[in-house]
Amino acid sequence: MYNEDFRKNWFNILKFNSKVSIVENPRKLDEKVRIPLTPIQIDAFLLYNLFAVLYPRFISKQQNILDIIVSDFDIDNFVFGVYLYKTNKPGVHETVEILPNDLVGIKQENLGDMNEIFNKFQSSILKDHNVKVNSIRIIKKRGLDLINSHYGKISNSTNYDIFRSFLDLMQISINSNLIAMYPEPYILKFLRNNINLLEDIKLSSIFAFIEDLIPSFNILVATASNQLSFGVNLEKIESKTLKSDIKVKILPIEREDYELNSYGLLTDIKNAQQTFMVDNVFNINLNGILKFLSELFENEIPFDKEILRLLFQKFLYGIRGYDLHWSMYPKPKTFSTLIRFLMKLLGIDLNLKKLSHWAIPDYIFGLFDTFVGLNAKILLIITTSKKNNDINNQTPITLLLEIENGSLTKVKYITEKELFSGIDQESLDSIRFAYSERFGFITNILIINKNLIKSILNTFIFKFHKISMFSILKVLKMLRKPQFFQIYPEIPPYSLLKRKNSFFFLKDLLKIVIDKHNF
């Protein structure tokens, strides 16, 4: 039933996990396994720790898990397999026991009531095996087939294709209810609701789009704590002849080699850069990020406006917490007191440690609600050419964003390219009218060039250590040029950006986003 590679790797993981509790120093076992469903090789003990930390936080805090494989059709022998994992530590799978398929008689119609299925299996296994199952996972045969087919690609595809295949697998499984869990973890609900927002948009296409935008890089995202210390090495390799690919390595960070400060950050981050031979190291406080993600997943989708404000505030609070929640090497220039002082002489106050996390979300949401409205339909057109008004020559990516009561409720991929034909290509008026007739009144059209997105990503993420007044001014200047960015009809904040000198606009903007009291 299972792909041989998948089965073999999974048994290796179980075998290793079962050894951990009986070996004095499991780190010395030095075994390698693959992260299930991915091509990523990982130290088995690190994977053990990842499961021990992440599974209880995001999936289930309870012990003992039951996997049930069922048919997609309403047939007599509906259950294809029942697998019991007794877990000493929540989430750490150590042993598997195959139980009879007819342990509990269920049919397809019972799948609507997961609570009943759960109770039946729980009481039956408690009675026969004296094990209390606290979580069940139901996988439909088609889901299993998809997993097997995905595994087939792992050995002979690039990482890029495997990640795309993984995202497709996840999207199809969630959309078609091929995988269900009870009690349902927040993360699954969060993923399902988010995927439901997307209409005709594949996660793999979003990944491909983002992959195309980002420059080549080689970074390490490191996190260290007494419980779990590891680094994720991400590398994008571009070549002129072959298609670019992404390398992912998850590596243990030996705690003995690094000291942690009182905030749980590496004190010698430069050492990590040299050891792992990367361009940049981002050191993140694991507890902070896990807490943020837990809170994020617990929310309903679409987000309530107030919740979104709060999450945005927390995110910004995280950003401003340099040396507290995160740090990086090379250290961003803007954090140098001398450079900030010199910029301040020009009236530019770029102290990201004083980011007004408490005020920015209110102001941005206030402006958006006022000038775009609580209900809106925004047509987002992403172009690739450097030339102005390139809608004629290119095949732009067109998305329709639907907003209700200030929250994003749907993102739809527009395939009706024929709407562009027969209308005045130069006129955004006519494009707006054509789309409005098809999809309801389009509040605004937003045209963004890929080069602008690349510039923004470079300035604020990949070259964050070089962020300066000049790099931000460059982005602002690009925003003013119609070949990179257009809003139709123009909303007042954008009109102001176009009318005002970029330097003075930035000065005013920084007064809003940076706290007043600096030194």
Place this chain on the structure above:
Amino acid sequence: MIKNSKVNSTDVAITKNDSPTKTINNGIELLGGISRFIGKEDKVFIKINLRAPSGFPVNVSIDSLRALIILCKDAGAKKIYVGGFPNYGVKTSTLNDTLGLKYYLEKLGAELIFLDDEELAPFSNIDINGKNIEYPTRVLESDKLIILNQVSVDPLFKCTLSLLNCYSLVSSKSQKIDKVIRSGKDYLLLDQFKQDLISHILDVFSIKKPCLVINDMFYFLEGAGPFIYKDSNLIRTSLVVSGSDAVAVDLITLNLLKIDLLSSEILLEARNRKLGITNGSEINLKGESLDDNKLIVNFSVYKLNEITINNTYLQTGRICSGCFKEAYYLLNFMKTHMTKDLKYIRTQSMLIGENPPEPDTVENIIVFGDCALTTTKNRDFRYIQVLKKDNIIKTVGDKVKKEKSSQKKPIVKEKVNKSIIELPGCPPDMLMSLNTILKYYGKTQAPNLSFYNALLNQFGYKESGKLMKKKGVTNDV
């Protein structure tokens, strides 16, 4: 009074569906079809909400407007005009730039009328109840008038009724209510402002009655409105109320929101003036059941103190509806767009209405409205006591002479308190008030307001701030 309806005015339809277009179409179908309202070759004027350069629901739902225009075209209308006066003297052209309506409406077969452009849309002077009202000739000359009204909460009338919508058929200047104090009558006790306003609204309404009124409450803005503020919340009711009698349509709309006739001063006055049907039993309801569709919504606050704003202390005395409304807008604006400024300001007091209590501090006092200004002229907070500095040479001399300084009493001097922002007017003008407040606090202390003010200046408001002075500012003009 010009009547332009052939339809049985007692019919009111309540419709519910899954889209605004379907809901409006169903309503008109229930009332007998669009041809009962619009004849072939009719010139139709559709009055919409066109309040500010802002998004939905401050302005009309364009999908609803589209449905109505298509119906009028189907009925054979010769010309379809669409328009309305924006609030605060904003030009229609500014709104058009922000909303991009002109082209869209033209493609639909309608024309956006810039009512504030006197060359394109001249006025006719109409005498009514002893008042002379400048009324758009284009509306008068149209064969039919339709009101498409977006229903939201309103600080004075609980919700924005179609009668209020009709009021913006005249300019902001014409809408202004002058403070006329009748001898022997207490202006504030009787809330003369509101009475005058209601009278004025009904005068404008009675010049030309609409043939079809649509109260679009498919989406309803609750909490704070009708502009979008931090406390605003948009709910989907999926309901539309339509009919040919505006008063009856408004009554049913209020009934859906669990408000009866006796709680609505404007409808009571409409009843007195026999402007429409106010007796529920005379209304022939069609479509959905009124009782089954009653809504529980959050109306806007009745007391200004209920608007809680960081670092701001309100002291209110007796207040007229005009000042209440403008103060409500100003406070909600501060709450929505001045988060950072309010933190930097640390503390401010706002005195509103006649004889407000003393402010808690002598710093950053906003005196809002004529009533507050005149009744606090000689209040203690207008003056501050400062210690007079001794002459340095004399102090040194005293020290040389070894005179004991502790025996001396400090000299206290009374000075005029300059930490006061005066906002005159009854009611004060919102945009001028914002300008005055910005002048007082400055860019550094009010960066959010400064940025917002720069946005507003693009709409041509800049002139209003010319007479401001730094510190101890007033917006007298």
